[in-house]
Every structure is written in structure tokens, then in C-alpha cells.
Amino acid sequence: MIITLKDGSKKEYAQPMSVYDIAADISEGLARMATAAQVNGAVVDLRTVVDADCELNILTPSSPEGLAALRHTTSHVLAEAVKRLYPQAKLAIGPSIETGFYYDFDHEPFSREDLDKIEKEMKKIIKEGAKLEKFTLPREEAIKFMEEKGEPYKVELIRDLPEDAEISFYRQGDFVDLCAGPHMMSTKNIKAFKLISSSGAYWRGNEKNKMLARIYGTAYAKKEELAAHLEQLEEAKKRDHNKLGREMGLFTTVDVIGQGLPLLMPKGVIIVKELQRWIEDLEDNEWGYVRTKTPLMAKSDLYKISGHWDHYKDGMFVLGDEEKDKEVYALRPMTCPFQYYVYKAEQHSYRDLPLRYGETSTLFRNEDSGEMHGLTRVRQFTISEGHLVVRPDQMVEEFKGCLALAKYCLQTLGVEEDVTYHLSKWDPDNKEKYIGDPEVWNETEEHIRRVLTELDIKFTEDVGEAAFYGPKVDINAKNVYGKEDTMITIQWDALLAEQFDMYYIDENGEKVRPCIIHRTSIGCYERTLAWLIEKYAGLFPTWLCPEQVRVLPISEKYTDYAEKVNAELKKNGIRSSVDNRSEKIGYKIRETRLAKVPYMLVVGAKEEEENVVSVRSRYLGDEGQKSLDDFITAITKEIRTKEIRKIEVQEEKK
Known part of the structure; x- marks a missing residue:
């Protein structure tokens, strides 16, 4: 078989070889540094046997994928240390994440003293240098294996896998964990790690499930890299809007008012007021928007027409019971259906379009309590919302205009360099989540793709991130801890005009369905305030x-x-x-x-x-x-x- 390496060179072998053995054949130093590999682009374990011609890239911690394997292995060391010190703790999940890794345990909360103790035990485990050995079991044997070990969360994960699945495990010394990998060959290659913090986390992210104790950590190939990261974390703590915003008297929260319901203090109100006045004047005076003011709630009938009742009801605050009450209301999670009825209140000609409706909208979304955080994830928020009703032939230029307005706002705030652009697409494997035919989805996604390409905007494509009625451009930014949030959204909608029987009269006197663009110019004011606090460390323009x-x-x-x-x-x-x-x-x-x-x-x-x-x-x-x-x-x-x-x-x- 012929192995083509990343630099284009080739290695030829007469028999199947593990990735690790190939790495060792290339260089002993490479084998020592290797944490995983890519075979024909797919990330695999070092133990994977190659038995056919392929392209092979040996991964080290210098690559994101290689670093993830190092961190994943460190999470297993963390789990082993916890089981040694707290045998009654039950294992949940322990993945690598962008900034490090975490592991969830069914155990009482861990203190900083506990983390220090666990770190000390992890160092012992690493010094022991146990090899990581992979083995597989049929599904039923895997269930029995974990039941005997008294690990109910692992049993639940296995039961969710297909009947005919072969389940993989990794053993390091006496410790065994359910895991798909990839992992390093030995714990002794872990050189630099730190346990950062502990917090609560619901099992599988569902607030109806049990609260587990989560330990966050990070790992690097070199101590110098870890030191730089920890220094960055200290700087992040100083900039954390949840801390700094309170210290500056910009906002507060109160338990008796409720989670995700922040109170803006007078100083915070001044900043939001400045932003709001700027956006409203900008949209109305320079970008041709007209203002609407619509109710904060509506009957369930409205949301049934739009499809939100079927696709988004769990994320809404519902007032009433359909089985008992004659009328059921819900606080609005969006403004679009309300503005559609502003449009429908009058008959429109093709000459009237585009119509650009803008509203400073207060919205309500029933976020999971485990997701609440400061001003970035809240249950009531205010947004620079807008909907453009346009002719199909105007759609591309108007979409470009929405992008231009968003970019102008980002430039003015000094944050344009901090964002990434994403084409959020539907998931054709989960059609029940969406309305409309595949042809419409594919066509609208291609329109957005062309617009972004023409404007020379670098973007990634994210499957399954579209709204249920259309694809969108999400403009995202990371907070000081590296977590990414969507700041601005611009969405292409070729479907809801049909749902609401919206039309205009064309030049031939015929009724024609318009297209709709859902968009924000600055996004959610609360989240933007959090972003600016962290961006400028409170030293605002x-x-x-x-x-x-x-x-x-x-x-x-x-x-x-x-x-x-x-x-x-x-x-x-x-x-x-x-x-x-x-x-x-x-x-x-x-x-x-x-x-x-x-x-x-x-x-x-x-x-x-x-x-x-x-x-x-x-x-x-x-x-x-x-x-x-x-x-x-x-x-x-x-x-x-x-x-x-x-x-x-x-x-x-x-």
C-alpha cells in the first residue's frame, strides 16, 4: 500500500500498519509528539490500522485536532483521579472543548481545594505512565460491563446507540472509560495541564435532568503555552462583563425577580439609550426604514400561522392552557408575524417595495436555566429588529444592504475584526424541523452563498443552524472565555409570505408573493453591551x-x-x-x-x-x-x- 503524507512524499508498505507505527517509521520524534492522525481527512486514533492506499497526516498538539486529542486524554486522567479520590462519584461525559476539556460527575460540588487535590492525583497518574489500550464490546456486553462498574450514565449512553453497534472503551491501568477516542498512546506524554474551575451542569444539558458537578480544565504540549493561557484567563476575568459590569454599576440581577432577567442600572441605561437612538436614527434617516410598535404578546393563533407554535413552543412563555382556556396567549419571541400584519393592513403595489420595517423590540424566550449568563443569555431582551418585504428581483441587493448596514455598525463600534460569518443551513436529515420544500432551501442557501462570495466575506457553513423557515447569515463573536455567541442575524425567507397570505400587485395587476428578509443591525442590546464591556474592559469610546x-x-x-x-x-x-x-x-x-x-x-x-x-x-x-x-x-x-x-x-x- 502507498501512503501519501501531508508534504506530498510517499511511503510504501507491504503489510497493514498502525498509524503509530507509520509515525515511528517516519521519525521517532514524530511518534513521541503524535496524538492522533487524519486518514483521507478523517480524524482517527493512533491505533488505527491502515490497510489501503490513503492520504495520511500525523497530528501533533500544534494542530487543533491534535491538541484536542491531548486534552481528551487529559480528561480521562481527570476522571481516573476523581474515581480514585471519590469512589462513589459516577462518570458522565468528558470531552475536549475549544479552550480545554471538562468532565461531568454525579457528585457534590467540587471546591477549589478539591481541584487542587485532584490535580495532585492527576500528576501521580501521569507519572505512572500507563498506556491507553482500546478495546470493543458488543452493545449488550458493553451495557453489562458498565452496569457491573456501577456507571448508570455510561449505561444510558450505550443504550442510545444502535443495536448492532460495537462499543469502544479505553483502559489506562485499572481505569476504564467508554469512549470513541482518539487518544494518545500513554498518559506520560501529558506535560502541562491545569484544572480551572468547577460548576453545575445538567445531565445532557436538560434542566429536567439531575444537576451534575462539572470540572473544567485545560492542557497544552508545553508549560510555556499553559502559562500564557492562564495569564490570558486572568485578563479575561478582569474583562468578564458579568463581573466588570456589576462593579461599574451597569446592571445587576436579583433572585426574587428571576434568572435571565437583568436590571439595567442608570449608567447601563445611558449606554443602551445611546446605542438605540443611534440605530433608530441611522436606520430611519439613512437606510430607509419606517418604525412600527407592536404588542408584546399575541394569541396562539398568530404563532400557529407562522409555525412557531409547532416548531418553537418550548422556547416561548405561554399564558394559559389550551385545554382549559378559551384563548391562550404567549409573550412574543420575535416580531416578524406582527410586522406582517402591519404590511397586510394596506394593499401594496410593486412600486411600494422594498418596504423596510424597523422596531426596537422587547422579546421573551424561555431559555434553559443552565444557559443563563449575565447579559449574553437572558429571558427578556431588546433587539434592533427589522423585516424587509421585497420583490424577488430586489432580494439580492437588499440582502447585501443588510450586510452593509451590519458591517457599518460593527466598524463604528470598533468590533468588526472580532467577528466571524456563518451560513446557517437546514439539516436535510431532519426535515421535520423545517417548513418548505428542499428545492426552496437549496435555492435560498445558494443565493446567500453567492452574496457572501461576491462581497468577499469569508464564511463557514453550519448545517442544522437555520431557523425553521429559512437559512441565514449569523455574525458571531467570542466572549473573553472563548465561547461564541451570535451577535447579528440576517435571514432569507421565501416561505412565510405564503403562510400569511402576503402579496403585492405587480405591473400586470397580478397578485405576487413577496420575499422577506429578517435582520438585525446591532442585534440584542443587552448582549451588545456585554460584548462592549469585555472588548473595552469598561473603557468605552x-x-x-x-x-x-x-x-x-x-x-x-x-x-x-x-x-x-x-x-x-x-x-x-x-x-x-x-x-x-x-x-x-x-x-x-x-x-x-x-x-x-x-x-x-x-x-x-x-x-x-x-x-x-x-x-x-x-x-x-x-x-x-x-x-x-x-x-x-x-x-x-x-x-x-x-x-x-x-x-x-x-x-x-x-
């Missing part, structure tokens, strides 16, 4: 800062002048305040910096005499004395243009 200027009198003698300066700032629409406490000026400056106010104006005898202010900023530090008029001219321009200034002062970066 000046136009978004809850407090833009703080006036600092050197002593009480200059309070009157400070108030006069403050009044002039406010007259020009600048959010400002005076710190008239009887504290030293150095203390006031430090307090202002900690409050993340971008500008401070220090005033004393000289400033009052010459009608000037001494400017200190987070951008340049001490900017010297300026006339108040010049300062106001500069800052109002910065606010009006939404400029993002670079922070150049080292002390402000700390």
Missing part, C-alpha cells in the same frame, strides 16, 4: 461613556468655577459632573480613573483667572491647559463622529 467628563476643583475655593465649567459642558450635551469633595486632587484623579471617565478637567486659581481648564485624559494623560471652548469643540466632535481614540498612556492600560 467617549460617545458611549455614562460619564464623559469629570470636573475636579483643586480645593473648595474653586467649586463655583468648577460648577460654571460643568454647566457649560452640560449645555453642549456632554455628560459631566463635579467632584466637589474636600479631598486632595491626587485622590480625585485616581478615583476618576478608576471610574473609567475618559476626561477630567482640573481647575484652580490659574484656570479660573484665565478661563481655561487643565485637561487630563485616558488617551494622552496630561494634555495641558486649553480654553473651555476649544475643549468643548474637540470633545463634541469626538462624540458626534463616534471616534475611537487609542489609549497611549501606560498608566491607563494597567
Whole structure:
């Protein structure tokens, strides 16, 4: 057989060989570093026997797939350590993830002290250097095997597999785990790992199931890489919007109000209000949108027409019982069907289209309690929602326009480089999840694919991520911990106009179905606020800062002048305040910096005499004395243009 390697070179063997043996034949060093492989593009275990011509790529931790195998093996070491220390713990699942790995256990919560103890045991296991051996069992034998070990969660996983499946296990010393692999050859090759945290997690992500104890960890090939990651995690903790947003007084949550129902504090409201006013003016004045205002709830009849009742009911807050009540209502999880009836209230000609409806919509979605997190995953949120009713011949250009508006918003916020684009497609193997014929889905997906290609936007294609009525472009961003969230969505809908009997009159006087684009320009305001907190570590661009200027009198003698300066700032629409406490000026400056106010104006005898202010900023530090008029001219321009200034002062970066 002929093996074609990644660099194009070829190796020829007369008999079948395991991937590991081929790696060792190429280089002993490669075999030591190898964690998995790709055979004809598919990731396989090092123990896999190759018996035919193929393309082979030996994977090491320098590749994402190779690093995943290292981390997966480390998760097994974690599981063995937990079973050694806590024999009563039951094993659930332990995959590698983008930032490391985790393992779920049926056990009481683990403390930081517990994690340190487990780490110590893991180091012992690694030092023992047990080989990982793979073996398989028929399904019924596998069930019996795990029942005898007292592992009910593993038994449940096996029972979900096909009747004729051969179930694979990995043994390392006395420890055995159900697993498909791939894994490293031995535990001794794990060089650098760390257990990060512990939290609760529902079995299989379902809040109706038991809460398990999850341990998160990470692993790298080198200690230097682990150290860099841990340093990055520390920085992430400082930027975590859930922590920083509360410290800055932007939002809070209260148990008696409910999970996923954050309270925006006055400072947080200022930021959201600025964003909302900007988006509404932008859409209406520059992009041709018209505003609607629609109810927060509707009868179930509306959602039955749209299909949400059949496809999305579990994600809705339903008010009433269909078996008992004459009318059942639900809080709206989206605005589209409401805006369709705004359209249907009048007859429209082909000349009226496109019609672009925009609404700042408050929506409600019954997210699982285990998914709630700060401002990024909530049950009530407000979104820059819009629906464009267009002729089929206008669809491509209008879709491009929605992408252009989204990109403009991202550029203005300074986050364009932080996003990825995804074509979210239907899953033809699960047709029951969707409405419409395959031909419509394939056609609309191809339209979006061409648009993204024409606009030279790099994108990935995600099967099964479409809404039930159409494919979409999802614009995603990662939080400080690497978890990806969808920030903006633009969706192609060729189906719901039929459901709602929407039409326009064409040039021949005939009724024609329009197409619809569902889109957001900035997405959910709460999630965007969380994104910006983490992006800027609370040091927002000046136009978004809850407090833009703080006036600092050197002593009480200059309070009157400070108030006069403050009044002039406010007259020009600048959010400002005076710190008239009887504290030293150095203390006031430090307090202002900690409050993340971008500008401070220090005033004393000289400033009052010459009608000037001494400017200190987070951008340049001490900017010297300026006339108040010049300062106001500069800052109002910065606010009006939404400029993002670079922070150049080292002390402000700390």
C-alpha cells in the first residue's frame, strides 16, 4: 500500500500498519509528539490500522485536532483521579472543548481545594505512565460491563446507540472509560495541564435532568503555552462583563425577580439609550426604514400561522392552557408575524417595495436555566429588529444592504475584526424541523452563498443552524472565555409570505408573493453591551461613556468655577459632573480613573483667572491647559463622529 503524507512524499508498505507505527517509521520524534492522525481527512486514533492506499497526516498538539486529542486524554486522567479520590462519584461525559476539556460527575460540588487535590492525583497518574489500550464490546456486553462498574450514565449512553453497534472503551491501568477516542498512546506524554474551575451542569444539558458537578480544565504540549493561557484567563476575568459590569454599576440581577432577567442600572441605561437612538436614527434617516410598535404578546393563533407554535413552543412563555382556556396567549419571541400584519393592513403595489420595517423590540424566550449568563443569555431582551418585504428581483441587493448596514455598525463600534460569518443551513436529515420544500432551501442557501462570495466575506457553513423557515447569515463573536455567541442575524425567507397570505400587485395587476428578509443591525442590546464591556474592559469610546467628563476643583475655593465649567459642558450635551469633595486632587484623579471617565478637567486659581481648564485624559494623560471652548469643540466632535481614540498612556492600560 502507498501512503501519501501531508508534504506530498510517499511511503510504501507491504503489510497493514498502525498509524503509530507509520509515525515511528517516519521519525521517532514524530511518534513521541503524535496524538492522533487524519486518514483521507478523517480524524482517527493512533491505533488505527491502515490497510489501503490513503492520504495520511500525523497530528501533533500544534494542530487543533491534535491538541484536542491531548486534552481528551487529559480528561480521562481527570476522571481516573476523581474515581480514585471519590469512589462513589459516577462518570458522565468528558470531552475536549475549544479552550480545554471538562468532565461531568454525579457528585457534590467540587471546591477549589478539591481541584487542587485532584490535580495532585492527576500528576501521580501521569507519572505512572500507563498506556491507553482500546478495546470493543458488543452493545449488550458493553451495557453489562458498565452496569457491573456501577456507571448508570455510561449505561444510558450505550443504550442510545444502535443495536448492532460495537462499543469502544479505553483502559489506562485499572481505569476504564467508554469512549470513541482518539487518544494518545500513554498518559506520560501529558506535560502541562491545569484544572480551572468547577460548576453545575445538567445531565445532557436538560434542566429536567439531575444537576451534575462539572470540572473544567485545560492542557497544552508545553508549560510555556499553559502559562500564557492562564495569564490570558486572568485578563479575561478582569474583562468578564458579568463581573466588570456589576462593579461599574451597569446592571445587576436579583433572585426574587428571576434568572435571565437583568436590571439595567442608570449608567447601563445611558449606554443602551445611546446605542438605540443611534440605530433608530441611522436606520430611519439613512437606510430607509419606517418604525412600527407592536404588542408584546399575541394569541396562539398568530404563532400557529407562522409555525412557531409547532416548531418553537418550548422556547416561548405561554399564558394559559389550551385545554382549559378559551384563548391562550404567549409573550412574543420575535416580531416578524406582527410586522406582517402591519404590511397586510394596506394593499401594496410593486412600486411600494422594498418596504423596510424597523422596531426596537422587547422579546421573551424561555431559555434553559443552565444557559443563563449575565447579559449574553437572558429571558427578556431588546433587539434592533427589522423585516424587509421585497420583490424577488430586489432580494439580492437588499440582502447585501443588510450586510452593509451590519458591517457599518460593527466598524463604528470598533468590533468588526472580532467577528466571524456563518451560513446557517437546514439539516436535510431532519426535515421535520423545517417548513418548505428542499428545492426552496437549496435555492435560498445558494443565493446567500453567492452574496457572501461576491462581497468577499469569508464564511463557514453550519448545517442544522437555520431557523425553521429559512437559512441565514449569523455574525458571531467570542466572549473573553472563548465561547461564541451570535451577535447579528440576517435571514432569507421565501416561505412565510405564503403562510400569511402576503402579496403585492405587480405591473400586470397580478397578485405576487413577496420575499422577506429578517435582520438585525446591532442585534440584542443587552448582549451588545456585554460584548462592549469585555472588548473595552469598561473603557468605552467617549460617545458611549455614562460619564464623559469629570470636573475636579483643586480645593473648595474653586467649586463655583468648577460648577460654571460643568454647566457649560452640560449645555453642549456632554455628560459631566463635579467632584466637589474636600479631598486632595491626587485622590480625585485616581478615583476618576478608576471610574473609567475618559476626561477630567482640573481647575484652580490659574484656570479660573484665565478661563481655561487643565485637561487630563485616558488617551494622552496630561494634555495641558486649553480654553473651555476649544475643549468643548474637540470633545463634541469626538462624540458626534463616534471616534475611537487609542489609549497611549501606560498608566491607563494597567
